[in-house]
Amino acid sequence: MRERSFVASRILIYLVVLLIAAAWLAPLAVVVLNSLRSNEEIAQGSMIGWPQHWAWSNYLTAWSGFCVAETCAGIRPYMLNSALVTIPATIFSTLLGAIAGYAVSLWRFRGDTWIYGIVTLGLFLPQQMRLLPWTIVLRDIGLINTLAGLVLIHTIQGLSFTTLFCRNYYVAIPHELIRAARIDGAGFFRIFWRIILPLSPPILVVTVIWQFTHIWNEFLYGVTFTSGQQQPVTAALIALSAAVADIPQHGVQSAAVIIAALPTLLIYLLGGKYFVRGLTAGAVK
Amino acid sequence: MPITTTRRRLLAGSAAALALPAFARAQGAVKPRLTAISQWSAGSDGAAITALGKKFEEKGGVWQHSPVPGFTTEMMNKLRAQIMAGDPPACSQLKGPEIAAWSKIAPTVDLDAVVAAAGYEKVVAPDLAKLHKPAGKWIALPLQIYSTNMLFLSKRAMDKAKADKIPVTWADFNDLAEKMKAGGVASPIANGGTRPDDGQKFEAALAGISPLAYRAAIMNLEKKALEGPEIKAAFAQVRKIADWMDPNVGAQHFSTNLKRFVDGNMGMMIMGGWAQGVLRNAGFKFEDFLIAPGPSDNGKPVFLLNADAFIFWQRKEADLQAGQTLMAQLVMDPAIQTMYSQITGSIPVRTDVDLSGEGWSEGQRTTSAALKSAIASNQALLSMAHNMAQENGMTAAMIDVITEYVKDKTIKPGQAATRLAEAVEGAR
Numbered sequence: 001m002r003e004r005s006f007v008a009s010r011i012l013i014y015l016v017v018l019l020i021a022a023a024w025l026a027p028l029a030v031v032v033l034n035s036l037r038s039n040e041e042i043a044q045g046s047m048i049g050w051p052q053h054w055a056w057s058n059y060l061t062a063w064s065g066f067c068v069a070e071t072c073a074g075i076r077p078y079m080l081n082s083a084l085v086t087i088p089a090t091i092f093s094t095l096l097g098a099i100a101g102y103a104v105s106l107w108r109f110r111g112d113t114w115i116y117g118i119v120t121l122g123l124f125l126p127q128q129m130r131l132l133p134w135t136i137v138l139r140d141i142g143l144i145n146t147l148a149g150l151v152l153i154h155t156i157q158g159l160s161f162t163t164l165f166c167r168n169y170y171v172a173i174p175h176e177l178i179r180a181a182r183i184d185g186a187g188f189f190r191i192f193w194r195i196i197l198p199l200s201p202p203i204l205v206v207t208v209i210w211q212f213t214h215i216w217n218e219f220l221y222g223v224t225f226t227s228g229q230q231q232p233v234t235a236a237l238i239a240l241s242a243a244v245a246d247i248p249q250h251g252v253q254s255a256a257v258i259i260a261a262l263p264t265l266l267i268y269l270l271g272g273k274y275f276v277r278g279l280t281a282g283a284v285k
Numbered sequence: 286m287p288i289t290t291t292r293r294r295l296l297a298g299s300a301a302a303l304a305l306p307a308f309a310r311a312q313g314a315v316k317p318r319l320t321a322i323s324q325w326s327a328g329s330d331g332a333a334i335t336a337l338g339k340k341f342e343e344k345g346g347v348w349q350h351s352p353v354p355g356f357t358t359e360m361m362n363k364l365r366a367q368i369m370a371g372d373p374p375a376c377s378q379l380k381g382p383e384i385a386a387w388s389k390i391a392p393t394v395d396l397d398a399v400v401a402a403a404g405y406e407k408v409v410a411p412d413l414a415k416l417h418k419p420a421g422k423w424i425a426l427p428l429q430i431y432s433t434n435m436l437f438l439s440k441r442a443m444d445k446a447k448a449d450k451i452p453v454t455w456a457d458f459n460d461l462a463e464k465m466k467a468g469g470v471a472s473p474i475a476n477g478g479t480r481p482d483d484g485q486k487f488e489a490a491l492a493g494i495s496p497l498a499y500r501a502a503i504m505n506l507e508k509k510a511l512e513g514p515e516i517k518a519a520f521a522q523v524r525k526i527a528d529w530m531d532p533n534v535g536a537q538h539f540s541t542n543l544k545r546f547v548d549g550n551m552g553m554m555i556m557g558g559w560a561q562g563v564l565r566n567a568g569f570k571f572e573d574f575l576i577a578p579g580p581s582d583n584g585k586p587v588f589l590l591n592a593d594a595f596i597f598w599q600r601k602e603a604d605l606q607a608g609q610t611l612m613a614q615l616v617m618d619p620a621i622q623t624m625y626s627q628i629t630g631s632i633p634v635r636t637d638v639d640l641s642g643e644g645w646s647e648g649q650r651t652t653s654a655a656l657k658s659a660i661a662s663n664q665a666l667l668s669m670a671h672n673m674a675q676e677n678g679m680t681a682a683m684i685d686v687i688t689e690y691v692k693d694k695t696i697k698p699g700q701a702a703t704r705l706a707e708a709v710e711g712a713r
Contacts, residue, residue: 039566040568043540043544043566043567043568046544067327068326069326069331069350069352070335070338131362135369135370138370144366144370220362223353223355223362223363227353236354238354238355238359247543247566249327
């Protein structure tokens with residue numbers, strides 16, 4: 001009797017979980033199906049439907065065919081731009097965040113909580129509010145309309161998040177460890193490289209995933225501070241979809257969205273296991 | 286939105302005065318070059334501006350266009366950044382009252398001489414001309430026109446209603462909608478669910494009921510007109526329209542329902558002239574639908590103007606100045622306007638372009654005739670829903686009220702009218 005009720009509750013749990021999964025995956029399914037339907041098929045039928053003819057050409061058009069004004073090179077060059085911004089900005093912001101988090105958590109000094117507070121305050125500032133200050137900064141250092149300017153923006157803005165996360169992770173490291181190393185004569189950076197960094201992979205994975213996703217998906221700064229062929233992939237995607245006075249190219253759009261999402265998806269698949277582990281590492285202690 | 290200070294205006298004014306002689310000198314033997322930013326990056330808009338660029342190059346110019354993907358906000362962010370960086374584009378897309386607002390932020394080029402040489406002023410709708418010379422001098426040029434209150438009728442829905450007459454007044458329109466409903470058309474009014482879509486229904490209603498009240502209330506923001514009976518009547522008409530719409534359409538692009546419209550499950554659509562191109566690109570035929578000017582109670586067409594334009598920013602470089610002159614000449618050229626409108630499905634700004642030839646659709650001819658007639662009877666008005674009548678902030682305040690009214694059927698027309706007047710007061 002008890003056995004049977006156990007099985008019944010199991011089935012119920014699976015059913016509920018499957019239902020929730022289906023609800024979450026439905027939009028993705030629509031995008032995947034539409035990426036394989038021709039524009040005409042979607043316009044003449046409905047947004048939701050099974051492809052009648054498999055329009056694989058959507059992927060080719062999305063990758064190297066569609067035009068953004070005078071340039072007809074598809075999503076490809078913009079993917080490269082996004083990589084050129086996202087990879088360095090992710091590395092720099094993660095590394096600097098780790099150093100800053102380490103400094104405010106393990107090297108107590110006068111005003112450290114204030115500095116920490118001010119840095120994390122950056123998380124609460126709306127993007128739009130920072131647009132004008134960044135314009136002035138980029139103008140004055142001559143980086144407006146360059147990818148380097150975007151790297152700088154994302155590195156600095158990322159610091160709020162990376163510092164917060166690394167600091168919360170590092171406060172759990174026993175102070176004795178640091179003290180012992182200092183007695184042995186190790187300085188700030190030697191301790192960081194030799195002790196802190198080897199202990200950090202779980203939290204670094206979290207910040208890398210987070211930063212990579214955010215920077216890759218960012219649109220406002222990308223479109224404001226670059227022009228023409230320098231623009232990131234989000235700009236190209238919006239260019240493909242923002243025509244009010246045109247029939248939306250759902251097929252090509254869907255294919256482009258899927259291609260553009262692949263790098264972030266890959267990062268999640270590779271690092272997802274560590275993501276939750278890193279997030280909860282500090283919490284358990 | 287741009288906040289302008291008197292100091293800035295002073296600076297802009299003096300910079301303009303200093304730069305004038307430089308502009309006059311610039312007509313020498315340099316190779317014209319043009320830096321331009323616009324939001325036209327894809328589809329027919331992208332194709333049209335690319336074609337314009339080719340013409341610019343054919344005339345010996347260097348064309349440097351940077352599309353800013355997205356909508357007006359993104360374009361303006363980019364423009365603001367470029368102006369602040371001291372590197373404004375030689376010309377940029379900008380339309381409606383934003384032209385006046387932005388002209389106070391940075392110095393613009395005086396185009397009066399080029400416009401006079403082209404004899405342009407005589408062939409442009411007066412209200413439109415006013416927008417492009419906010420301080421009495423031409424600083425921007427309109428490029429193409431759409432009417433936002435065209436009436437699209439589904440042939441199959443007409444058959445179901447056993448009707449063949451195109452409605453002229455709102456009474457005709459309501460009659461036809463009733464007949465469609467009785468004939469089995471599920472939603473006599475085709476709708477999307479975006480904010481401009483709702484705004485278009487209101488502006489079409491008010492302008493059709495009284496063009497005078499529209500001009501006074503929406504374009505001139507006169508308090509008396511805003512509280513007048515016409516506004517209430519317009520809201521009452523919008524309620525009828527809303528009752529005939531499919532309530533299950535969320536915030537969707539109007540094109541999502543084109544199939545239902547053509548099939549006769551939706552009957553009539555109030556949309557900009559661009560819907561012709563959208564219908565055609567979706568694979569539908571002109572036999573599937575009819576197109577006419579929106580309902581007008583006095584029988585003469587009312588034309589709600591939506592015009593894209595370029596504003597020209599002052600640059601010191603001689604080649605950019607020459608490029609600006611060349612661009613201005615091209616934009617005003619009847620042949621270029623013909624080429625541009627034939628790609629996008631709009632109509633030319635010049636009222637003297639002949640649309641009888643090949644390459645023009647029946648819908649474009651109807652639109653152009655409606656514009657001419659509307660100008661003659663002083664019924665060519667500026668669209669509110671598409672940011673032509675007011676600056677963005679004011680438009681947003683008005684559309685908030687309209688959209689809420691369309692979606693919430695417990696609000697009475699009288700209440701909506703009061704709310705609209707209050708919203709305008711608040712946004713002033």
